[in-house]
Amino acid sequence: MLLSLIVFMPLVSAILISLLPKENWIRPTALFLGLAQFVVSLVLFAQYDPSTPALQLVEFVPWVPALGVSYFLGIDGISFWLVLLTTFLLPVVILGSWTAIDKKPKGFHIALFVLQTAMLGSFVAMDLVLFYVFFELSLVPMYFIVGIWGGTRRIYATTKFFIYTMLGSLLMLLAIIYLMFTAQEVLPAKQMTANILELYKLDIPFIAGQFLNPQTLLFFAFSVAFAIKVPMFPFHTWLPDAHVEAPTPGSVVLAGVMLKMGSYGFLRFVIPLFPEASEHYAWVFLFLGVVGIIYGALVAMVQPDVKKLVAYSSVSHMGYVMMGLFALNTYGVTGSIYQMLNHGISTGALFLLVGMIYERTHSREIEKYGGLAKVLPIFTILFFIVTLSSIAVPMTNGFVGEFLILLGAFEASMFFGSLAVIGVVLGAVYMLWMFKRMFFGEEGELVSDKKHPLHDLSLREMVVMAPLIVLIFWMGLLPNQFLQYSKVSVEHLVSTKDAYQLSIHTPQPESDAQLAFGMKFFKSVAQAPEAK
């Protein structure tokens, strides 16, 4: 029941918030509920067994038996940290948007909590239809968050975001339906199913060098949907608009978690379902990953708007993630998972910081700043630490992810791996150049404005940043503590991806009856080999 609790607690919280009578109760209540769901998610550490690649904490309830659709949740090393990242960021975001969201706080927090359920659901759904429902559901609250609480061009940005991502998902929906029918024809049960563990068993025909074959088409249908979400070059243009127009908490959640739904999709569905196509077309993704890294960095470098710079830096960072995934080796995939977390933390932190300065000056134009370091020393130190993490300086989290990805990419293709290293240089260029122009030198017009003196971070703002800063160093200094939770699952995926199977971890004897029933039911269908 733990996963259901984690997934639906935010939804219940949203309902609770909607019932609150007074406006000034909303933020404290939301913060409390956000912290509560994070604390609940910490129970995962006690219940999750990192020594097996098998699916754990499984819940299985038939939903539409005729179509083989079920309410099927589970967690493994691939989704473990993403779930925790999601639950971790919510209270941070709520506290971070304390003053930034000044209109309709109730609606905003409801949207935030509904979004949380959708995102968590898509990380633990093990049924393709259920996944699709959560995946699409996440668009709705984000649509409103950008559209209602966004900047001046918010309607344009949010419509573009919605239609763009929706379009990709429709292709995926077709592919899902095709897969379900194929399962009915091919699998021994002769029954439609959307159960991902069953679908892993499909051996979808693949012909190398020919485009019109089932596996290639399905592969690209899924890939386009996820590549848009990531976003991978050249499907990224919705991102800068959405980020710039989104309110700070929207940007944090969008960059921090929603983009990972795309990269997670590659890892959970694309690579294991279509292994031959993944291998055959890996170079496309390595290539587009490199292009994304370099292109994102170059375009970020010349942005006059600091928020847009951070948005384009996301394109660059997610380029690393894509390279790591399609390196298809342990280093690359491990690095990608790590980089997903890093990006969530560092880019989330950057958006929060940009939001904090925006609240003070109502401008994001880099040229109007300058000399901030003298006026706002604490803000400067925090911004600098996050910058270091973003440019992957050793002893910060960024280095571990980037290093492993580049190592993996280098093993997969020396050519693309060597090219990607250019990103290491360009990353430093655009971040430090921005830092220099905003924080060093003489005081800019916004900074020296005597009528509106700038105040350094408040206690609340420091509390918002503190956990992010701690994680930046924690993950950089002791990466093994984090890596060990994904290690076995990644190794299992990489070593067996051609015939990837996921078994179900045998639950503890004292676990509740319904779970046991679900297990029994599932085993009769799946007959999957037990791990270890």
Added chain:
Amino acid sequence: MQAEFLFAILLLAPLIGFIINGLRWKSKNYLLAGSIATGAVAISFIAAVLVVMKLFGADAPKAVTVEYFKWMAVGGLEVPVAFVIDHISALMVLVVTGVGTLIHLFSIGYMSHDERPSKYFAYLNFFLFNMLLLILGENLLLMFVGWEGVGLCSYLLIGFWFSDKEKAAAGMKAFVTNRIGDAGFLLGIFTIFFLLGTVSFDEIISKVAGMPVEVGWSGPITLAALFLFIGAMGKSAQIPLYVWLPDAMAGPTPVSALIHAATMVTAGVYMIVRLSPLFILAPNALHVVAVVGAATAVFAATIGITQFDIKKVLAYSTVSQLGFMFLACGVGAFGAAMFHLVTHAFFKALMFLGSGSVIHAMHEEQDIRKMGGLKKYLPITHATFVVGWIAIIGIPPFAGFFSKDEILWKAFSSPLGHKGLWAAGVIGAACTAFYMTRLMALTFWGKPRFDEHKTHPHEAPPSMAIPLIVLAILSAIGGFMGIPHVIGEILPGHPGNWLEHWLAGSIAAPAGEAHGSAIMEWILMGISVSIAGLAALLAFSFYVIEPDRPKQWAARLPGLHRLLENKYFVDEFYFERIINPLVSGSKALWAFVDVNFIDRATFVVGDFVRGMGSTARTLQTGNMQQYALYISIAIALMFVYLLEGPKRLAELFGG
């Protein structure tokens, strides 16, 4: 004492110093901040001495290694946090903590008027911590952590006075240029890891031990060596990545002494020496190292001749001296490189601190055209500077003579050496003698060129004088650790080459016969010393005896003078040909590719859909008669289909 404990003290003392001073960064109490920082480094030094002592004795181990915990373990990659002091890192750790302590001590006086002394000392301690990681790390990855860490501290300290735009820019230039090198370093790590399956120095060295020497350019070891050398070029300021170092002089002068002369910039040399068994297998890579080193040695020395900023002269001198060290590495004389690294740390730190003392005395004036005659005002600074001057130009028996001469001799005699490399070295040495003498003359000798009534230069306080004196002593006698055999034979007691003996088991030597005899060595030694001496005399005559002559020569050779004075226009070239096109190209990418092409494409798709929609909409007019018409047509077609079959239907449409 336990090695684990000593290593922990050695590494953590500066880190704790950094944390303490970092937390009280607003404090203006320079004495307290400086004492904490200096004390921390001194503790480190003592711990280092205690560990190094374990290496002495009859049955002493070859290395002391400690391992604390696993940092990263992914797939076949295992990176423990492990440290080692062996015969190579012992030298380096003593130099870094020893010279580091002196420079910290010097800083107390130097930074006494600064706004943020605590912050300064925090950075300085943090630098030392990272430098120790770099030196002591037992694997390439840990070395890389320190490698980037020192770069970061360098960035922070160069831009310490960040309100000045140019100083902030210099910091950024240093970081980015270093990053280019770091990218090469990373590729080097990857190549080695996939070739040998390990990143541990010990394992790398034992695994390459039996490997054959690579011929040609495309072998994996050659590739790895070249990649790593890119890293060294960045950190150790070699052509074409040297451009950041002269600008790095924007930082406080003790920083220039510690980071940009004595320790960090020599990291590239240290890395190559550490991996000498690997580099020796890639002779072509070593040739590249030697040629780049020799070229940098000459190139930077010629620029040094025309500079007027006291620190810039020393900066180009550092670039040039680093070139000598790489020249030594490139001819397989890794011991000589290490030797010069150590002596250079002494005399260059000495001269940078001396220049700091001068700048301090002259109230932040750095232009040597506005100095002169400082000898009488700054006797201690002058006396110690003289020692550094003699040491760097290579007059026996001062430190620089022994190390530089060993490099020149090996460049000539080593199986990997070449007469051309030797000649380049001699030219570099001659230029060095010239510009250093010029610097002495313009700064300390002759008549004062500043207003003696307005400016009253004052000698440094004891906290600044003591480091100068200690370094001067080291610069004077430091060379005796590596007395060449030909000299040792004629000296009473026949002292051997202690350094060579110390390093013998730890570094590789090129295979093959050295050419040249003892007599040849004497002759070449005589040539290089006399050429340097002549160059020094020439400079003396130029700048002291006939101060007008430099101008005449500059007028006689205007092109050359302009070229040198503008540092061969390298910065301008980089700016015009690389940085500007990159920025404008990126703007074009954004404007044309992103906004006009990719984004436009999504609109084209959108417009297409909308177009289809509006076309379809014209069918739905709401007009009853029209709908009835559609329905009748459809029914008619259905009848045709049902009665006549699909064929007839197709015929109707002309198919």
